Amino acid sequence: MxxxxxxxxxxxxxxxxxxxxxxxxxxxxxxxxxxxxxxxxxxxxxxxxxxxxxxxxxxxxxxxxxxxxxxxxxxxxxxxxxxxxxxxxxxxxxxxxxxxxxxxxxxxxxxxxxxxxxxxxxxxxxxxxxxxxxxxxxxxxxxxxxxxxxxxxxxxxxxxxxxxxxxxxxxxxxxxxxxxxxxxxxxxxxxxxxxxxxxxxxxxxxxxxxxxxxxxxxxxxxxxxxEKPLGRSRTPLALIPYVNAITDKDFSTDSGDTSFKVGGDAKIAIGNGMNLDVTVNPDFSNVEVDDIFTNLTRFEVSLPERRQFFVDNNDLFGSFGGSRDANPFFSRRIGIATDSSGNSVQNDILGGIRLSGKLNNNLRLGFLNIQTAKDENQEIPSNNNMMFALQQKVFARSNIGMFFINRQAFGNEDFINEEDSYNRVIGVDYNLASENNVWFGKFYTHKSFQPGDKKGNYSAGAFLGRNTRFWNVFTDLAYVGDDFKSDLGFIRRNDIIKSATSVRRLFWPEKGSINNHGLEIFPILTWRPGLDYKKTDHEVQVNYNFAMKNFSEFGFSYSNNYIFLSDSFDPTSTDGAVELPGDRGYTFDSVSFNYQSNQANVFAIQTESSIGSFFNGSRFSMGAEATLRLQPKLRLSLNVNYDKINLPDPFPSADLWLVSPRVGVTFSKSVFWSTLFQYSNQRDNLGINSRLQWRFAPLSDLFIVYNDNYAVNLFEPKFRSINLKFTYWLNI
CATH class of the missing domain: 2.60.40.1190 (Immunoglobulin-like)
Incomplete structure (x- = not known):
């Protein structure tokens, strides 16, 4: 006792x-x-x-x-x-x-x-x-x-x-x-x-x-x-003008151009909780390029937003729906259009406003309106892009959000098809987060409107997870109707019901060099309502990972996949190749190993390799990134990805290489130079981006950016440009 x-x-x-x-x-x-x-x-x-x-x-x-x-x-x-x-x-x-x-x-x-x-x-x-x-x-x-x-x-x-x-x-x-x-x-x-x-x-x-x-x-x-209550914030006005001179040459058309652009942004604080951003003739040229990737899937891959105008309070606009399968607003869509040949091309932005922030302690508001330019040569109309969002806090850390999105074409040009004249989406989301974050989740329902509406233009989802010291589990359900459409969103594919469930058990040894290790079972299944609810995809992963006390990590995985191809498909993207036949299912599996050293090491490495079957053939993949740090001035890195795909005749086999060396030099806390090479034989491109940045005042920069692209098969130049860009942040 x-x-x-x-x-x-x-x-x-x-x-x-x-x-x-x-x-x-x-x-x-x-x-x-x-x-x-x-x-x-x-x-x-x-x-x-x-x-x-x-x-x-x-x-x-x-x-x-x-x-x-x-x-x-x-x-x-x-x-x-x-x-x-x-x-x-x-x-x-x-x-x-x-x-x-x-x-x-x-x-x-x-x-x-x-x-x-x-x-x-x-x-x-x-x-x-x-x-x-x-x-x-x-x-x-x-x-x-x-x-x-x-x-x-x-x-x-x-x-x-x-x-x-x-x-x-x-x-x-x-x-x-x-x-x-x-x-x-x-x-x-x-x-x-x-x-x-x-x-x-x-x-x-x-x-x-x-x-x-x-x-x-x-x-x-x-x-x-x-000790003393905070007063009313004064209302600062920040003006951020820019000047950009760019000269470029397109070797495929043997044409060049030199242009000079002037524009800028304004940031206006409204009270203590709201912010108004205004942009006029913005310049979103690439002073920093996106990382390229090898894509062996049938679907588009989303890339992060880098443009400063869209950053502040971005979650008010971009966090609705499911980020992977049904995101109704994806800001990178603005400034991109589809030309008469079906290609994605840059579309100039004339200007826009963005109001976002807190109306009171519990209510947030977001409003965005941006006008893009007309391009008659590429048959692109001028479009108004608008989103309105409200988010109300409930309980300890949860919230309910609602939104309205409208993309409206302007003008009466012959190339504006009636079905593309507008697209509207409304929706409601509930985001769950318990006070101690043991429970978390999301529940949403969205509906789109466009000319000639048909049944099925809904998107809905439910996500619920629980995270404790020894167990981390979640389940995610998503539905995207066949006619659901969001021109300003990221929708990987329509006509799906998708289920993803993860169950992870963690172990915490009291002694030894292992900090924690754990087993995860992660099945993902997809059904197509339009095909009589046929199961068209599944991926079942079994992962075991170790985190060491010296900050290194490693793990093993097994994956079993099934894909039903509705249409023919070539995973290698080889020009003129015979595609794998559609209306047929493919089952394949693989095993993989991953390792990451302590990233604080002078020489650090992370790598992953896998081997197994692939559709009706086989695949071996290897990826590695090595970094050499000569602090604090020089950082060298090399990223290599290799995929060897063997498919039986007459289907194509391929050796796909993606090699990306990067050099970063910091001369001081205000002068930086970086150069990135990106070689991809899948894209038939060698890209070079070299950027010198001088931050001569707080948040004010002078950039000199050189871009060059070559076709790798014949090693011929494709496109070349040099940019001189000046931005200055002025508080009034």
Whole structure:
């Protein structure tokens, strides 16, 4: 009996300690002192500012205090939030791959701080800095459930600097309050911080997070109280004009052009919670190119949005529906059109507006309206692209959203087909996120409208998951009707009912070099209602993965596939080849192995290889990326993907290569040069993109960009251009 009582007492004490840890907070004092943002914490205010408290280890364990602690203190005046940070380390051998802004946190030493300014657990602002004073800023949306809501292309003005000492480094941040959105008179924000210490292989957080949860998940945050309530934010106006001179030559038509464009954006804060973006004659030329890929499927692949105009509050527009199969709004569709030959071509944008943000603590609004230009030579009409969205918070961290999308062609040209004159979509989504993020999910119903409406223009889905320390399970159901259409969306295919279920069991060894390992069973099945609900696809994966305490990972997988081809198809995309016959099913399977070394190593590698059958033949695939870091000035990487496909005669076999070397040089924290080569024999293209960037003022840049493309079979030039682009961020 005594042992039982002792155990109960210890259990209650443990629960008490855990609950006290979760009620974590500190006070941000108000000051009138002048603070110089030089990374040196020598101002007297830092001595009396309240410490946020100790950090908790996240990796390799999540139930002990961090071995190397971090001290964060904050003060504010009428215009700026100041952050002072002292980061203790085992030495000065820091891993800093580059001096370029907006670095990735993994694989290098850094610290990030997160502010949930509306206390809703849905959206937040992240600011990060490393021991060399390199900065980054990120928008977090969707509760931080996944990296899809982690937007690194967001930019905002703020100052930060670091200073290295023996056994620790310090950092100072000065973040204008106008960089945030918050309610007038606010006295509390939710707060979190996480850091990477690559010398001790330790990751730690200010507010405790279980290892089965992501470090950016907004369910796990404490509170920061302001000694003086925050006032009404002044309404800043930011003007961002640009000048772009470009000369190019198309060798296929033996034609060239030199053009000079002028335009710009304006950012207008409306109150403390809303933002109005205006763009006139925007320039979305590629100063940064997309990575190419080998596509062996029948479907289009989505690529991330990089254009700054679409970034702020992007989740208000782009998070509806299912991101993989039925996303009704995909901003990269705007500025792309289909010409008379059915090819996707760039379509100029005349201008647009974008209003987004918080109407109050629980209600968000988004409105976007963009006009694209007419191109008579390519038979492309002028189109108005509009979206209106509302999102209401319910319960602790969940929300209900609704939207209306309209794409409307203008003019009465003969090439405007009646069925393409407009497309409209309406929908309602419910996003579930429990307070502790154990439960998460999404439920939605959408309907499209277009000329000659028919039955079946609906899209619907249900997603529900549960994430605990030992079990991570979810099931995802999606329906896309045969006539559902969203011209501004990403719809991989119509006429499907799809089911995906994942069951993952994690194990956490108490001793040894393995941090965790786990088994996952992941079946995906697709049926076609238009084919009498015939099962047309399935993929059953069985995965076993290991995460090591030295930050390396490896795993094994088995996959069984079935594909019913309604139409003939050539997975190699070989010109003039005999395609695999349609109206037939194919079953094939494969085994694979993957490995990733510690990305903080001077030489790091990640690789994956697989072998097995493929349709009615066989396939061997190998992919690897190697990175050499000569910090902090030079970073060399090589990405190689090889697919060997053997199909029986008369069908084509192929050796598909994708080789992408990249060179990145950071001369300083304001001058960067990068060159990317991309060779793909599937696309018959060798592309070269070389970019020199000078950030001569905060968020103001001068770019010189050289692009070149060659046909690889004959090694003939295809297209070449050189860009000189100047942008300047002016606050009024």
């Amino acid at each position: 005594t042992k039982i009582l002792s155990t109960l007492v210890l259990l209650l004490l443990f629960i008490s300690v855990r609950s006290q840890t979760k009620d974590k907070s500190f006070t941000v004092k108000h000051t009138t002192d002048k603070i110089i943002t030089d990374g040196i914490l020598d101002e007297p205010i830092w001595e009396i500012a309240e410490s946020a408290g100790e950090f908790q280890q996240y990796f390799p364990s999540d139930d002990v205090p961090a071995k190397y602690q971090t001290d964060i203190r904050m003060v504010t005046d009428e215009t700026t939030l100041y952050v002072g940070i002292k980061v203790y380390t085992p030495g000065e051998d820091y891993v800093i791959p580059s001096l370029e802004r907006d670095f990735r946190a993994g694989g290098n030493d850094n610290i990030s701080i997160i502010f949930d300014t509306f206390n809703d657990g849905t959206n937040a602002f992240l600011f990060g800095i490393n021991p060399y004073g390199v900065r980054r800023e990120v928008l977090i949306s969707g509760g931080g459930q996944s990296l899809r809501g982690f937007t690194t292309s967001w930019d905002v003005k703020w100052r930060g600097e670091s200073k290295i000492y023996e056994g620790y480094y310090t950092a100072e941040m000065a973040i204008p309050l106008t960089s945030f959105k918050f309610a007038e008179g606010e006295t509390k924000w939710r707060f979190q911080s996480y850091r990477f210490d690559m010398q001790s292989n330790e990751r730690s957080n200010w507010y405790i997070i279980p290892q089965n949860q992501s470090v950016i998940n907004l369910a796990f945050m404490g509170d920061m109280y302001f």
